[in-house]
Amino acid sequence: MKKFKFQLETLLKVTKRKKDDAEMQFAEASRYLEECRAKLQELLREMKEIQEEFAALTSEGKTITIGRIMIYNQFFNWKRTQIEQQQQVILKATQDKQQKLKALMKLMTYLKSIEQLKEKRLNEYNAEVLFEEQKMLDEIGLQLAMRK
Secondary structure, eight states: OOOOOTTTTTEEEHHHHHHHHHHHHHHHHHHHHHHHHHHHHHHHHHHHHHOOOOHHHHHHHOOOOOHHHHHHHHHHHHHHHHHHHHHHHHHHHHHHHHHHHHHHHHHHHHHHHHHHHHHHHHHHHHHHHHHHHHHHHHHHHHHHHOOO
């Protein structure tokens, strides 16, 4: 009896490789998203620190010059702009992560269907081998019975 050979073995290997690549891309997108979120948290922390510094400066009762207030105002505007830009980056990174997840899920479903097909073909092959062996045993048994 010939050895079992799955006709789509090459397709299975290629699909597994693509799934591995998709997993790596998804992991990279997840890592990048977490980095972006950490950067946003850092920007928010910096903004809070400067706001507390400004609040402490104004609550001390000292006179503050207009120039100093303008500097703080410019800094607050600049930080807000940075925060808004980082939020946009996070939004894009989230969308990218979702796309990578969708592609990964699609490949995993495709791979699973190929693996199920391989399993089905292997079961059919095993059933055929068993049938052939049983047939040979029956013939041998019949020949032995005829000789006696």
